[in-house]
Amino acid sequence: MKSQRTIITPIIIFILFFSSNSFAGPNSNASCSLDMDIRTDSIEDSIVAYKNDIIWVAVIAKDVYNLDTYQVEIEFDDSIFQFLGGYEDAQYNGIENLLHKNGGETLAFKAVEHKPGLINIANSMPGKSEKLAPEGSGIIAIIQFKLLSEHSASLSLRNVNFLDVNNVRDQIRQLSDATIN
Helix, strand or coil: CHHHHHHHHHHHHHHHHHHHHHCCCCCCCCEEEEECCCCCCCCCCEECCCCCCEEEEEEEEEEECCEEEEEEEEECCCCCEEEEEEECCEHHHCECCHHHCCCCCCCCCEEEEEECCEEEEEEECCCCCCCCCCCEEEEEEEEEEEECCCCCEEEEEEEEEEEECCCCEEECCEEECEEEC
16 A cells, blocks of 8 residues: 555656646746836836835836736835826837737726725737737836835735737746835
């Protein structure tokens, strides 16, 4: 009986390990970051800011493949940050949403404060076009906050999901948060 357990246990572990990896979608290695300085090409995960400052934060998708739809949540301390708005891009500053990279159009960008301290961001392209679905990295949202206090605080990504043109959903686990000092 003991020898059967010795053989069966490694087999079960092998099956569980490889079956979970074999179902990983095309964006399973993608990541998502918050950039505290949208004026630069590098990703800045922290800035110094003062009470009443207006802060622009970019949400960056990295290493995506055939991205069609995304959903992201940002969690924050609403006694320190006041959510002012969310934007798909800032074309007047030359900042274009990643979904527009290949000439794609989007249905209905939304960035709403779902409850105090939690913003839900979502966007999608209509139809299924691999030709228009972007690959690579870029801005998927720009969020505007007002700083209500000079305390150090963080903005945290959570519940990040990317879908490709075939509606294969990947929950993104490589997340980079940001801080205000």
